[in-house]
Amino acid sequence: MSAESGSVRNRFEEALADRDVALTRTTPAAFEATLQAVVTEPVVGTPLPFGDVSLPEWVDDEPTPATLEAATTGVTAASFGIADYGSVVLPSTPEGSEPVSLFPELHVPVLHERDLVADMPTAIERLGPELRDGGSAIVATGPSATADMGALVEGAHGPNAVHVVFLETDGDGE
Amino acid sequence: MSGGTRERKADHIRYLLETEGDAVEANTLGFNEGRYESVADLENYEALKSEARAIKEDAIERLPELIDELTETVEANGGTVYLADDAADANRYIREIADENDAERLVKSKSMTSEELEVNEALKADGVDVVETDLGEWVLQVADEAPSHLVAPAIHKSEDEIARLFNEQFEPDEPLETAEELTTFARDRLGALIVDADIGMTGANFITADSGSLMLVTSEGNARKTAVVPDTHVAVAGVEKIVPSVEDLAPFIELIGRSGTGQDITSYVSLLTPPVDSPVVDFDESDVALADRDDDRDFHLVLIDNGRMAMREDDHLRETLYCIRCSACANTCGNFQSVGGHAFGGETYTGGIATGWEAGVHGQESAAEFNDLCTGCSRCVEACPVEIDIPWINTVVRDRINREGDDGRFEFVYDELVPDEEDTGSIDPQKRLFGNYETLAKLGSATAPVSNWLADLGPVRSVLERTVGIDRRRSLPAFERETLVDWFESRGPRVSAADAEREAVLYPDTYTNYIDVDRGKAAVRVLEAMDVHVRVPAVGESGRAPLSQGMIATADTKASRVYAGLAEHLDAGRDVVVIEPSDLAMFHSEYEKFLPEASFERLREGSYEILEYVYGCLENGANGARLRTGDDGPDVAYHSHCQQRTMGVDRYTRAVFETLDYDVLESDVECCGMAGSFGYKQEYYELSMDVGDRLAEQFTEPEAQDRLVVASGTSCEDQLEDVLERDAVHPVEVLDPRSRLR
Known part of the structure; x- marks a missing residue:
C-alpha cells in the first residue's frame, strides 16, 4: 500500500470518528467473528460480492418484508468509501440492498479496503458510468437523523447507528 | 402604502416576532454559524462555487435541448416524462396516475415544487390520502400550517410546541415530551403508512440528462423509503433542476449541505435512476423473499414549467433558475433570522431568493407581499453557492412593483422633494422620499437648524408617520448648516x-x-x-x-x-x-x-x-x-x-x-x-x-x-x-x- 493510500485510509477513519460512526477492521479470516461482535440479532443481509468473504450462515441473506421488519441489523456491501466524508456508497440491487440498509436499526456496511477513494469528484466519476448504465446508489454518511422535532435526533426513518466493517486483505502490498 | 396598511403589516410582524421569532432565530443562527464553519473546511470553496455557477449557467442556457435529452433517457430507462405547462396541468396528470393505480394513499418526501403545485389539495379532492413523511412537513400537515423555511419547514416550532400539538392530536398513552420521543412516535406512525402506500412522490434536487438520475439530498431516510417501497414513483421537479451529466453533481454535493444547514454532507445523497432495481417492499406478500420478486416498477417524471421558461428569457429573473434551494440566503439574512418565512415569503417560497421565485411562478403580487424585507445588505451574496446577486433580483422586482401601482396621491405635494427619474407617478410616497434623500438632505442642511427643530416637533413627527410612515420612535438625523x-x-x-x-x-x-x-x-x-x-x-x-x-x-x-x-x-x-x-x-x-x-x-x-x-x-x-x-x-x-x-x-x-x-x-x-x-x-x-x-x-x-x-x-x-x-x-x-x- 502506498503512503498516499495509507493517508486516504486515515482520512476515512478520521471522518468516521468525527461523526461517532464506529469502524472495525478485519481480515477475510476473521470476518465472521468480527461481524458476530458487531451485529445485534436478528440479522438480515444481502450477498457480498467480494470473493474473499461471504455472509455467515446465521445471517438471513434472503430477507422477506416480514424478516426485514423484524431484523435489528442489516448487513450490505458498500461499492466504495469516500475518505473525505466518511461516506459509504451503497448500490441498489435486485436482492434488496437498499431496504436492508435502511429498515433495521443498525446498518453494517462492509467496505473492502481496495474500494476507498479520496474525494467526492473521484467518487462521482466512478458512479457516472454506473448510473448511465441504469444503476442507482446512495451516498450514505452516518445514521439517519432529523432536527425537525426541535433538537437533533439520530435515527429518523432509517438506521440510528452505522458500524462500518473494513475488510483488509492479507496481501497488503498489491 | 397607506397608513392602515403599514399598521397591519407592523402588527403581523409583531405577532410573528412574539410567536415564532425565538425558534426561528435559534435555528437560523445555528445553520448560519454551521455554514461558516463547514465552508472553512473546504480548501477550494470559492472555486467550487464558480464551478457550480458555471454548470447552472450552461444548463439553463441549453435547457430546451437538455429537456429533450432527459426525456429520451428516462423513456429508454423505462420511465415516462410529462412536461407540465403549469400547476393545473401537472396536477391533472398526477391525479390521472393516482386514478389509474386506484391509489388510496400517496406518501411524499419533502418537495417545495410540490408545495408550489399544491398537489396535496388536488389529490385530496379525489379522495387520495396524502401523507407527508418528512418529519418537519408532517408536523405542518398535522398543524395545518405552511412551511417557514425552504429546508427546515417547521423551523418556527419549538420542541414544546410540537409535543403539545402531537399530544392534543393523537392523545398517546404517555404524553410525548422530548425530541427523541416525538421522532420515535412519528417514525413508527409514518413507517406504517409508507409500507401501505400505493404511490411514492418525491421531488429532486438535481436531475441528470445523460443518465436520467434523480439526486435527492436528505437526512431522515424518508425519501429513500418513499421512492423505493411502493411500486409507483412520481417525481415532480422544476425544469431548472436538470444538469447535463452525473459528473456535474460533484460540486453541488459538496456545497448544498454546507451552504444550507451547515452540514458538510447530509446523511443520504440518493442517486436514483428510476425505475430502480431494488425490489418493492410489499407487506401483502410479506413472506416472499425480496430477491425472488419480479417487479414491474412504474416511474413518472413530471417536469414543471409554471413560468420557468419565461424566467429564462428574463435577463433579471434568469439567475433565480440557478438557485439550488439550499436556504443560505435566508439563514444569513438579519431580517429572516428574526421573523422567518411566514413574513419573509410569498405563496410558496421564503427567504431572499423567494422574490425571484414568487415573481416568476406566482406573479409580482406575491413577491410584493414581502419584497421590501430585503434591505440589500448583500450578506446573502457571498453565502449563495451559485453566486446569485439576490439583492439585485429584489431591487428589480421592487422597481417593477413600483411601476405597476397607482398610489400617486401625494405626487403634487411631493414633486419638489422627489425630483426622480422614474417614469410613472405610481411609486409609494415613502419610497420616493427615501429614494430622493439627497434632495431632502440639501434642503434640510440649507435650512438648518430650523429644519432640525421642526423635525423634532411632535406634530411634525405625527404627520411624517401618517403620510410617509417614518416611525416617530426613531430619532431623525440632524442636518449641519455647513456641509x-x-x-x-x-x-x-x-x-x-x-x-x-x-x-x-x-x-x-x-x-x-x-x-x-x-x-x-x-x-x-x-x-x-x-x-x-x-x-x-x-x-x-x-x-x-x-x-x-x-x-x-x-x-x-x-x-x-x-x-x-x-x-x-x-x-x-x-x-x-x-x-x-x-x-x-x-x-x-x-x-x-x-x-x-x-x-x-x-x-x-x-x-x-x-x-x-x-x-x-x-x-x-x-x-x-x-x-x-x-x-x-x-x-x-x-x-x-x-x-x-x-x-x-x-x-x-x-x-x-x-x-x-x-x-x-x-x-x-x-x-x-x-x-x-x-x-x-x-x-x-x-x-x-x-x-x-x-x-x-x-x-x-x-x-x-x-x-x-x-x-x-x-x-x-x-x-x-x-x-x-x-x-x-x-x-x-x-x-x-x-x-x-x-
Whole structure:
C-alpha cells in the first residue's frame, strides 16, 4: 500500500470518528467473528460480492418484508468509501440492498479496503458510468437523523447507528 | 402604502416576532454559524462555487435541448416524462396516475415544487390520502400550517410546541415530551403508512440528462423509503433542476449541505435512476423473499414549467433558475433570522431568493407581499453557492412593483422633494422620499437648524408617520448648516500637491456631507497626517438611496453623474476614497449595470474604502505615529458594515486597529438591522429593533459595555445609538489625530 493510500485510509477513519460512526477492521479470516461482535440479532443481509468473504450462515441473506421488519441489523456491501466524508456508497440491487440498509436499526456496511477513494469528484466519476448504465446508489454518511422535532435526533426513518466493517486483505502490498 | 396598511403589516410582524421569532432565530443562527464553519473546511470553496455557477449557467442556457435529452433517457430507462405547462396541468396528470393505480394513499418526501403545485389539495379532492413523511412537513400537515423555511419547514416550532400539538392530536398513552420521543412516535406512525402506500412522490434536487438520475439530498431516510417501497414513483421537479451529466453533481454535493444547514454532507445523497432495481417492499406478500420478486416498477417524471421558461428569457429573473434551494440566503439574512418565512415569503417560497421565485411562478403580487424585507445588505451574496446577486433580483422586482401601482396621491405635494427619474407617478410616497434623500438632505442642511427643530416637533413627527410612515420612535438625523464640501472649500488642503505622497479625492456621500460632517473632517485630517493631498469635490449621491427603494432609473442617472464628477480625477491618477461602505459597494458592484464597462472598471480599480486606504498608506511607509494610536486612544467595540464585509474590505479596518495597537472587540452579527432607511419605516421599526438587539446584546456584555462603540456604516451608527443609547463613531474618527474620544 502506498503512503498516499495509507493517508486516504486515515482520512476515512478520521471522518468516521468525527461523526461517532464506529469502524472495525478485519481480515477475510476473521470476518465472521468480527461481524458476530458487531451485529445485534436478528440479522438480515444481502450477498457480498467480494470473493474473499461471504455472509455467515446465521445471517438471513434472503430477507422477506416480514424478516426485514423484524431484523435489528442489516448487513450490505458498500461499492466504495469516500475518505473525505466518511461516506459509504451503497448500490441498489435486485436482492434488496437498499431496504436492508435502511429498515433495521443498525446498518453494517462492509467496505473492502481496495474500494476507498479520496474525494467526492473521484467518487462521482466512478458512479457516472454506473448510473448511465441504469444503476442507482446512495451516498450514505452516518445514521439517519432529523432536527425537525426541535433538537437533533439520530435515527429518523432509517438506521440510528452505522458500524462500518473494513475488510483488509492479507496481501497488503498489491 | 397607506397608513392602515403599514399598521397591519407592523402588527403581523409583531405577532410573528412574539410567536415564532425565538425558534426561528435559534435555528437560523445555528445553520448560519454551521455554514461558516463547514465552508472553512473546504480548501477550494470559492472555486467550487464558480464551478457550480458555471454548470447552472450552461444548463439553463441549453435547457430546451437538455429537456429533450432527459426525456429520451428516462423513456429508454423505462420511465415516462410529462412536461407540465403549469400547476393545473401537472396536477391533472398526477391525479390521472393516482386514478389509474386506484391509489388510496400517496406518501411524499419533502418537495417545495410540490408545495408550489399544491398537489396535496388536488389529490385530496379525489379522495387520495396524502401523507407527508418528512418529519418537519408532517408536523405542518398535522398543524395545518405552511412551511417557514425552504429546508427546515417547521423551523418556527419549538420542541414544546410540537409535543403539545402531537399530544392534543393523537392523545398517546404517555404524553410525548422530548425530541427523541416525538421522532420515535412519528417514525413508527409514518413507517406504517409508507409500507401501505400505493404511490411514492418525491421531488429532486438535481436531475441528470445523460443518465436520467434523480439526486435527492436528505437526512431522515424518508425519501429513500418513499421512492423505493411502493411500486409507483412520481417525481415532480422544476425544469431548472436538470444538469447535463452525473459528473456535474460533484460540486453541488459538496456545497448544498454546507451552504444550507451547515452540514458538510447530509446523511443520504440518493442517486436514483428510476425505475430502480431494488425490489418493492410489499407487506401483502410479506413472506416472499425480496430477491425472488419480479417487479414491474412504474416511474413518472413530471417536469414543471409554471413560468420557468419565461424566467429564462428574463435577463433579471434568469439567475433565480440557478438557485439550488439550499436556504443560505435566508439563514444569513438579519431580517429572516428574526421573523422567518411566514413574513419573509410569498405563496410558496421564503427567504431572499423567494422574490425571484414568487415573481416568476406566482406573479409580482406575491413577491410584493414581502419584497421590501430585503434591505440589500448583500450578506446573502457571498453565502449563495451559485453566486446569485439576490439583492439585485429584489431591487428589480421592487422597481417593477413600483411601476405597476397607482398610489400617486401625494405626487403634487411631493414633486419638489422627489425630483426622480422614474417614469410613472405610481411609486409609494415613502419610497420616493427615501429614494430622493439627497434632495431632502440639501434642503434640510440649507435650512438648518430650523429644519432640525421642526423635525423634532411632535406634530411634525405625527404627520411624517401618517403620510410617509417614518416611525416617530426613531430619532431623525440632524442636518449641519455647513456641509463638508463647503467646509473644505473655505479651509483648503493642508498638504500641497507638491509635497504629497499621494493625491486623493474624498467622496462626500450624502450623510457625511450634510449630517455627520465631523467624520468627513476626521477623514481629511487622517489622510493629511499621512501626507496625502486631499480634494473634496461636490459630487452627488451615488444612487444607493433610490436603488434601495427600487428606483433603478434614478440610480442609473445618479451613477452617470457621479462618474462624470470623478472621471477627471481618475484620469489624473487621483485615488477615490469613500467613507460610506454602501456607496463604495455601488462603485464596486451595482455600477457594473449602469456604466460602460471601461468606466466601471476604472472607478472600481481607483476607489477605496477609507480604512483600506489608510492601510495602504501605512503599508507604503506612512507614519502611523501621526495618527491617534491605541496607546492613548480608547478600547473599541467594533461593528463592520454588511456590504463592507461582502466586499471583503472589513479586514483593513481590523488590520489598521491592530497595527496601531488598539484593543478591539468585534461583533459577529450579519447586519445591524437599520439598513439605510429600513429601520425608519413605521411598518418595520420593531423588526429593525429586534435585529439590532442581537448586536446590542454583544455590546452590552461586561467585556464590551465600557468600550467606545465604532461602526463603519452610517445606518449602523444610528442603529447602535438607538439600541444602546451610547454614542457611536466611524473608525476614522478614532484615528483622527485631534480626536478626544474615549
